Amino acid sequence: MSSAITPDQSFETELEAAIRDELMEVLDPCSCMSEHPVNIVDLGLIEAIAVDEADVEITLLLTSQRCTYFLDINDEIRERVGALPGVETVEVHQDTSGEIWTRERMSEAERTARRQRFYDQMEAAGITPYAERSQSD
Amino acid sequence: MLDSGALVVDSVSHCFNHTPENHKHPHAQRWDDETYDLGAKLLPDGYVPSEQVFYRDHQPEELARLLFLESQIDYTVYHSLPLDDYFHDGYVSREKGFEFLEQNPNRSSMYVDINPLEDDAGDQIEAFARRDGVEGIKFYPARYQNGNDLSLQLTENSVWPLLERIADSEVDTLAIHKFIPFATAPVRYFTPDDVEDAANSFPDLNFEIIHAGFSFIEETVLAMASHENVYANLENTACLVNTRPKKFARALGEMLYWAGPDRIVYAGGATALHPQPPIEGIWNFEMPEELRAGEDYPEVTKEDKEKILGGNALRLLGKDPEQIKKDIEGDEWDQRREELAEDGEYPAAAWSTYDTQAAPADD
Numbered sequence: 001m002s003s004a005i006t007p008d009q010s011f012e013t014e015l016e017a018a019i020r021d022e023l024m025e026v027l028d029p030c031s032c033m034s035e036h037p038v039n040i041v042d043l044g045l046i047e048a049i050a051v052d053e054a055d056v057e058i059t060l061l062l063t064s065q066r067c068t069y070f071l072d073i074n075d076e077i078r079e080r081v082g083a084l085p086g087v088e089t090v091e092v093h094q095d096t097s098g099e100i101w102t103r104e105r106m107s108e109a110e111r112t113a114r115r116q117r118f119y120d121q122m123e124a125a126g127i128t129p130y131a132e133r134s135q136s137d
Numbered sequence: 138m139l140d141s142g143a144l145v146v147d148s149v150s151h152c153f154n155h156t157p158e159n160h161k162h163p164h165a166q167r168w169d170d171e172t173y174d175l176g177a178k179l180l181p182d183g184y185v186p187s188e189q190v191f192y193r194d195h196q197p198e199e200l201a202r203l204l205f206l207e208s209q210i211d212y213t214v215y216h217s218l219p220l221d222d223y224f225h226d227g228y229v230s231r232e233k234g235f236e237f238l239e240q241n242p243n244r245s246s247m248y249v250d251i252n253p254l255e256d257d258a259g260d261q262i263e264a265f266a267r268r269d270g271v272e273g274i275k276f277y278p279a280r281y282q283n284g285n286d287l288s289l290q291l292t293e294n295s296v297w298p299l300l301e302r303i304a305d306s307e308v309d310t311l312a313i314h315k316f317i318p319f320a321t322a323p324v325r326y327f328t329p330d331d332v333e334d335a336a337n338s339f340p341d342l343n344f345e346i347i348h349a350g351f352s353f354i355e356e357t358v359l360a361m362a363s364h365e366n367v368y369a370n371l372e373n374t375a376c377l378v379n380t381r382p383k384k385f386a387r388a389l390g391e392m393l394y395w396a397g398p399d400r401i402v403y404a405g406g407a408t409a410l411h412p413q414p415p416i417e418g419i420w421n422f423e424m425p426e427e428l429r430a431g432e433d434y435p436e437v438t439k440e441d442k443e444k445i446l447g448g449n450a451l452r453l454l455g456k457d458p459e460q461i462k463k464d465i466e467g468d469e470w471d472q473r474r475e476e477l478a479e480d481g482e483y484p485a486a487a488w489s490t491y492d493t494q495a496a497p498a499d500d
Binding site for chain 2 (some may be wrong): 030033064066068100102123127129130131
């Protein structure tokens, strides 16, 4: 199974790290409809960053092959990464190898925060897990 | 029937029409192809239909053989579909559903599709709900009209009054497609948030969320845990037990942990999918130790599996399992199963009972 580029991954060049930092400014459009927007690096959408001198290629593995927001994400990446010093061209590809996005691709911090929000929501709703209720019967 | 003698109930079957003549919109071909691809991804080797079997107008007689000879399913709920914005017959026609009911009255019920935007939708609900064998209504969360994807969330003004009509009708269950986005409809239409509102306001109606566990699992278990009238229908999700077992284990584990085993129902998803692999997969399923220890997911007992594979669905339908067993004992399908079993050929090989030169796709 491939793994996503992570927020704290180390790179051989400063440019690659700068690109990753720039990608962390791009928010996932779907998450923006919730109260907790998440950037595309934390979400685990970045499959690869390839730099050939001034030419940059970024490969995304989307949560759905049919993501209708690919064009929006593509536009924002090209604009942000294209503005970095030393970058002349930016291409954004969608990984269609059959690899599937899974929650394990999310950053540890994002997964933990997300799970905590879920527990908070359950608690706010006054829900005791069935498994705990049935044990105490 | 399971080895334990418990009935297997399939909570969604269809007779799809995947022929080009049925296409009404340019996206229809995409629907067909994506439905085929989904099956290719979700089914184990040997169970993916050949294109010759798949791309056709599936008939009630073929569905019956597929369910009752090629799988352990004893009873099924046929869902017609309201996709007449893309397909001339809605993709899964009501007519074929009623034909199927007539041919298999002791082995089937039906949920009838309704397009909430039709002027007489409420009257249609009332009339269909009175017909023999109809036990529920089926909605989709979006509709494509005049170049736009219209939201048909249950909370929309165009839809909400119809919930009252269902509550006043002869049926008490609404099934709604969720979790698998289609065509160009926005992803937000596929979350269960609107179902929660509806379940809260209509406590006497049951809400069966189709494809539960495929995505938005936390939102789903929140809805299930907070509302006793929300059911998880595992159409397509059930197939993950074989082809993406970790995802399946997590989805089932969350449901069992938060909401318990009584409102989860298996569905085979025929004719788009072969229904037998997930039955065997669920019956043999064991919660991985790492998820039991790490997430506190419970062990899945034999009783849980019997509920998921049939018991829960019969309770939802208001059917007595012992009566169903009496009604189907010695019927045509029971006899044909016996004959196959005598030759060691039951369940029959995948797609082997189809009229066409059937064979699984080369994997």
